Amino acid sequence: MTPRIALLTRLYDAYNKGDFDAFAAELDPAVDWPDQIAGGRLVGVEAMRALWARRDGMVRVEAAPLEFTTLDDGRVSVSTNQTVHNLEGRLWSDSCVRHIYTFQGERVSRMDIVERLDEA
Template sequence: MTDAEALITRLFDAYNRRDFPAFAASLNDDVDWPDQMYGERGVGVAALRAYWVAQDQAIQVELTPIDFGLEADGRVGVEVNQVVRGLRGSLWSDIRLRQYYTLRDGRVSRMDVVRLEEPSLAP
């Protein structure tokens, strides 16, 4: 496992534990992150914290990294399985994504995401 893969794996672990301080420790202060709920972007750890709090009040998300790869532009690409549930545990979607991480000084400075497939919605 490369240093970049280890960093991003720790990021996923902290995310799934809902441990924001550990999650934020892997980010640059001016991190640029997508707001997938509203199709916007947040810049900075404080903006990401606000996004995290809003998301936790609406849904439960679990991310599982499947495959890592280094992109031609230097970003780290990660194929991810994303499971989204309502607050009572009902399945909303189970999809594959490709997340792209830009690293600077050993931390994440930007994340971009692309959906690899259409969501499979629960009946």
């Protein structure tokens, strides 16, 4: 397992446990992340903290990594099975989602969600 894949494994583990501090430890302070609630992009760890607070008041999301692929430019593509439940536990969505991660040093600096790898 490469260092970047090990980092992403820790990231998904923290995400699925709801451990924001462990999640944030893997992020560049100026991380650029998609806002799947309001649209657009978020920049910075504190913006991510606010996103988690909003999301946790609305839904429960789990993302299980299925496959990691290191791209030619050094980014890592992760195929995931993402499930979304409402706060009562009812399943809203169960789908495959591809996340593309960009790195700054040893931390994640950007995440993108794509439909197809050729969009990366």
